[in-house]
């Protein structure tokens with residue numbers, strides 16, 4: 001299926017930072033001489049004390065350690081701000097697009113951002129925040145969210161961002177887990193014309209998080225909030241009392257920069273801890289090479305700052321590179337499904353980075369919203385978060401990008417800090433649905449269930465055989481869980497939890513999480529393949545596939561299908577879809593049960609939570625597990641009520 005090749009456009013091959021030959025050479029060098037390679041790359045950062053050592057790591061239990069540039073000292077905020085002041089102080093750093101298109105965008109220059117960050121850092125200091133303290137950030141998508149992160153980085157405090165869509169309970173759990181006595185929030189957030197009561201949520205969270213002592217409130221909407229004397233302070237009042245001068249704290253490269261909880265698709269979220277030096281290098285280097293970023297280009301990563309994508313590719317990567325980062329407060333579907341393309345036109349966006357879940361939601365509304373806009377500024381498109389179905393890929397490529405823009409389908413994880421397997425626009429011929437090739441320094445391997453290395457064109461469990469600078473350093477407060485989760489399944493290797501196929505050209509195809517692999521009569525099948533086949537059908541907007549117990553086959557296939565706007569569910573369509581999958585993949589892939597679902601259970605970051613679908617398919621609806629990270633718990637009730645079989 002969909003193995004057609006999209007060659008590198010000639011203009012890209014000529015002008016991009018890395019062409020096919022350079023990719024081969026640099027990748028080989030990054031593996032044969034990692035120390036030389038990474039010490040050279042480290043020079044792209046501004047060090048207070050330049051490192052003399054690169055990687056110092058072992059994935060073995062006896063001397064388990066992960067360290068990069070350990071003798072170097074730097075400050076992350078200074079790298080993102082101070083060093084740009086002389087050359088591009090008056091250039092836009094953050095370009096902010098409000099939720100409501102009738103309002104004006106905001107442009108914040110590097111000089112202004114620097115001043116705001118220094119002030120915010122001084123407010124934190126005045127509140128007793130010291131190097132190593134944890135600061136929870138529960139903010140809407142406003143520039144002050146980025147300011148808050150950089151302020152923490154400036155004084156060496158460890159930020160822990162909690163997505164602004166999470167409930168008070170989810171917030172409380174994360175505050176308690178990392179023992180954070182201070183929260184930065186806003187009065188309210190805005191998304192799609194609706195208000196989100198952030199400050200009130202913090203108040204509610206405190207009941208379950210007694211450790212919380214201080215709440216700094218940024219005035220975003222002016223909506224009324226109740227301030228608790230002694231605990232709460234308005235940011236604008238505190239900022240007026242402090243100086244705009246705040247020296248950047250010299251930090252060891254291995255000092256923590258932030259904690260971020262994973263999205264919880266597979267279970268209880270883990271507090272992923274990232275370093276200062278290695279992480280920043282990874283974010284900056286991948287941002288520059290994968291997006292072929294050039295200073296002056298308007299670059300838009302449409303993620304939320306609450307996810308790692310927002311950390312690495314809205315804040316740290318682009319700002320370390322002196323870029324213009326567009327920050328969008330709103331949602332892709334409000335006021336209408338053309339919003340993203342209108343933003344592209346309004347700001348002449350050249351690079352757009354978004355998620356398959358958003359693309360599928362927009363694709364379902366038809367091409368009209370896209371074609372009503374110009375999009376001539378677009379040069380490069382990116383995808384992240386899930387395997388992108390070839391159907392959605394082609395729509396992105398042909399309709400959104402009018403066939404002109406390469407797509408970088410970036411596979412990575414909260415744990416990896418940044419891109420791991422991805423095309424480079426000037427180097428990699430594209431195959432829709434394949435994340436393609438490893439980035440520099442990355443050595444992916446496929447292993448079978450016993451850990452035996454699989455060579456050539458094959459399918460197996462995706463592991464990474466060596467450390468890279470952006471790798472997470474621990475699970476906050478539980479180093480043992482870190483080792484157990486990632487390094488014991490396959491000794492001496494980092495286990496990603498994902499299944500993967502490698503084709504004859506050496507391209508990697510993520511097939512979904514290993515836990516989701518279905519075994520039908522002895523045939524192992526990735527969920528992504530069956531889902532892509534379903535989505536290929538004209539009437540299908542989205543599909544999720546899980547295994548269910550089956551007397552004869554061992555496991556059967558249970559498919560949940562969301563139809564396009566205006567399509568009616570019927571028995572005839574059910575049969576048609578089952579036949580369709582049979583025709584696309586083969587009889588073995590025919591869904592045994594197919595349920596029409598108006599919505600699918602998704603995490604707040606838009607990922608389908610298959611473990612819940614699996615329970616429903618199994619008929620085990622009493623123990624659905626941790627559903628606290630679900631975007632819309634009501635979806636589950638409908639699925640349970642309409643389960644088939």
Ligand code: ATP
Pocket residue numbers: 262263264265266267268269270383384385386387388409410411412413414415435496497498510512513605607
């Ligand atoms: P948890 O680890 O708590 O279950 P999560 O894995 O959803 O949550 P993230 O770190 O946000 O948390 O997601 C990483 C996962 O997303 C990857 O392991 C992979 O399964 C999927 N993924 C991300 N990008 C891609 C991509 N381009 N192609 C295929 N899969 C992707």
Ligand code: MG
Pocket residue numbers: 262266413497
């Ligand atoms: Mg994960």
